[in-house]
Amino acid sequence: MKTLPPETCAAYLGILAGIKQHHRLYDVHVHPYEVLFDRFTYQDSASAPGVLSLDGKGYSTPSIYHFRFPELTDLGNDSKSIRLQDISVMLLKKVYSFVGEKVFSDQMELGGIDKVLLLPVASESSSATQFENRLRWVTEYYSDQRRFAIAGSVPGSVPTDGLRDYILSQQVRFNIKAIKCHPVVTGIDLSRMARKQWLAELVRACGQCRLPLIIHSGRNNPYWGGKRTNCAALENLKRINFSCSGTPVIIAHAGFHRCTMSDILTEGLPLLKNMLSTHDNLFVDISGLTFEPLKVVIEHLPANRILFGSDALYAPQWESVILTLHALRVKGRRIEDDFIKYASINPRSLIFEEKTNVQYAADQIPSVP
Numbered sequence: 540m541k542t543l544p545p546e547t548c549a550a551y552l553g554i555l556a557g558i559k560q561h562h563r564l565y566d567v568h569v570h571p572y573e574v575l576f577d578r579f580t581y582q583d584s585a586s587a588p589g590v591l592s593l594d595g596k597g598y599s600t601p602s603i604y605h606f607r608f609p610e611l612t613d614l615g616n617d618s619k620s621i622r623l624q625d626i627s628v629m630l631l632k633k634v635y636s637f638v639g640e641k642v643f644s645d646q647m648e649l650g651g652i653d654k655v656l657l658l659p660v661a662s663e664s665s666s667a668t669q670f671e672n673r674l675r676w677v678t679e680y681y682s683d684q685r686r687f688a689i690a691g692s693v694p695g696s697v698p699t700d701g702l703r704d705y706i707l708s709q710q711v712r713f714n715i716k717a718i719k720c721h722p723v724v725t726g727i728d729l730s731r732m733a734r735k736q737w738l739a740e741l742v743r744a745c746g747q748c749r750l751p752l753i754i755h756s757g758r759n760n761p762y763w764g765g766k767r768t769n770c771a772a773l774e775n776l777k778r779i780n781f782s783c784s785g786t787p788v789i790i791a792h793a794g795f796h797r798c799t800m801s802d803i804l805t806e807g808l809p810l811l812k813n814m815l816s817t818h819d820n821l822f823v824d825i826s827g828l829t830f831e832p833l834k835v836v837i838e839h840l841p842a843n844r845i846l847f848g849s850d851a852l853y854a855p856q857w858e859s860v861i862l863t864l865h866a867l868r869v870k871g872r873r874i875e876d877d878f879i880k881y882a883s884i885n886p887r888s889l890i891f892e893e894k895t896n897v898q899y900a901a902d903q904i905p906s907v908p
C-alpha cells in the first residue's frame with residue numbers, strides 16, 4: 540500500500556497555503572449526509588454547536604495523520620449484496636457519525652477549502668415531497684452561504700415532462716446552485732431508452748433553469764446486488780446531446796467510479812475524450828478517484844475541463860486535496876497552475892460565481908407539489 544508521511548502531507552498543505560493567498564478554493568463534490576443508503580437520523584449534539592451526532596458520542600476536530608492511499612477493493616458479488624449493504628452501513632456509521640456546519644468547516648479548514656457544493660441525493664424510494672424535506676433539512680443545517688452552496692436532486696418518479704417545473708420549484712424555494720443526478724442511488728437505469736430520454740430532458744431542463752448538472756458516472760457499484768451496477772456507465776451517456784444545455788454538465792468521478800484500470804484505458808478514456816471534444820459544456824470532477832485513475836485524468840484531459848471534488852465525507856477532504864497535489868507532482872505538472880484551475884478558476888466560473896438572477900414570470904413559478 541502506498542503511503543505519504545505526515546511531513547510530506549504538511550509540505551503539500553504548505554503549497555496550498557501559498558495558493559490560498561490569492562485564490563479562493565472550492566470543492567464541487569461533498570455529501571452533507573450519508574446519501575448511499577440514507578438510513579441515518581441525527582440529533583443536535585449538546586457538546587458542540589454546529590454538530591449533529593448519530594450516536595451521541597463527543598465530537599473531536601479532525602487532524603492530519605499518516606496518509607494511506609485509497610485503493611479499489613473487491614466488495615463482493617450479487618449473492619452477498621444485502622449482507623454487503625448491512626456491512627457498508629456499519630462502516631459508514633463511522634465515517635458519517637457527525638455532520639453539520641462545524642464538522643464540514645473543520646474538514647475545510649484542514650484541507651484549505653473555502654467553499655463547497657453540497658450534494659444531497661434523492662433515494663430510490665423518495666417521493667418529490669420526501670426529497671424536498673431532505674433539502675429543507677440541508678438548507679437549515681448548512682445555512683452559512685459563504686461556505687456552503689447546495690445542489691438539488693430529482694427523484695426518479697418525476698416524469699419526463701415534469702422535470703423543468705420540478706427543478707424550477709427547487710430553485711425558487713431553496714436557492715440551489717446545481718442539480719445532482721445519481722442514477723445508481725436514485726435507481727435510474729440509463730441503459731433503458733426511456734431513461735436516456737429522461738436524462739436528455741433533464742439536461743435541457745437544467746439549461747432552461749441555468750443550472751449546472753452533475754451526473755454520477757462509473758461502473759461496478761456492488762451495493763444493490765449488481766442489478767444497478769452499470770446504470771450510470773459512460774457508455775450509457777455517450778449519445779446524450781449534452782450540448783443542448785447552455786450550462787455546464789459535469790461528469791462526476793470522470794466517469795470512472797469503481798472502474799478498473801483496463802476498463803479506463805481501453806474504453807472509458809477514449810469515450811470520455813470523444814464526449815469532451817463533442818460537447819464544449821462538458822466537464823469532469825475528480826472526486827472519489829484512486830491514485831492511478833487520477834493520474835490518467837490529469838495526464839489526458841485538459842486542465843480547463845477538470846474540477847476538484849473530494850467526495851467528503853466518504854473520503855476525508857484533506858486526503859483528496861493531497862492526493863491531487865501528489866498526482867500532479869508525480870505527473871511532472873506545474874502543481875500550482877493546475878490546482879488553481881481545478882479548485883478555483885473552473886468551479887468559480889462554472890458553479891459558484893453569482894449569475895444575474897433568472898427572472899420568472901408569475902405564471903412560471905411552479906406550485907408546491
Ligand SMILES: [Zn+2]
Pocket residue numbers: 568570826827850
Ligand atoms: Zn459522491
